[in-house]
């Protein structure tokens with residue numbers, strides 16, 4: 019069956035917990051991030067929080083009735099308000115100014131059995147299209163993951179700066195994140 023990307027409705031509990039399970043696999047205990055995520059905490063603290071933010075949306079990639087990837091996005095202004103203004107120095111905040119109204123590609127996770135099939139790319143494209151439809155000028159993301167960085171660069175993103183600092187979640191292992199943006 020063909021892979022399709024569509025918006026996740028959090029009322030669909032089956033698809034929501036499948037998507038959360040992939041998130042836990044990639045960001046949770048035993049992953050390179052080793053954060054203490056559970057399916058329940060991802061649904062409450064990642065998915066629901068994402069969708070409360072301005073223009074918050076979650077896309078899933080599906081194949082044979084199963085979720086195989088998930089990516090969330092929202093207005094970049096929300097990221098700045100909640101995290102950037104506290105943790106990023108002024109000059110780094112200013113680096114986003116030339117990009118105008120920016121949409122933020124937050125988390126993305128693809129099931130390890132389905133990596134390198136272009137699913138991360140499709141999830142990014144869906145969020146670009148959505149941001150464009152909403153009238154955003156550009157998109158931004160940050161990452162420490164080499165595959166996401168490669169993908170971002172191949173989709174035309176330019177790195178603006180690197181910044182070290184921990185997040186609000188238990189990402190104390192994350193030291194140096196790279197920040198990217200591109201026009202839509």
Ligand SMILES: CC(C)(COP(=O)(O)OP(=O)(O)OC[C@H]1O[C@@H](n2cnc3c(N)ncnc32)[C@H](O)[C@@H]1OP(=O)(O)O)[C@@H](O)C(=O)NCCC(=O)NCCS
Nearest residue numbers: 044125126127128133134135136137138139163164165166
């Ligand atoms: C990042 C992630 C979403 C990519 O998903 P994916 O479906 O494999 O992505 P794609 O297949 O669209 O593209 C991956 C690209 O990275 C490359 N790549 C894969 N593994 C890599 C690695 N370890 N180092 C460098 N590049 C790598 C692939 O060759 C591909 O590039 P290409 O299109 O030029 O061939 C997936 O690896 C993942 O879930 N990682 C764990 C969670 C995470 O760290 N998410 C990002 C932080 S929010």
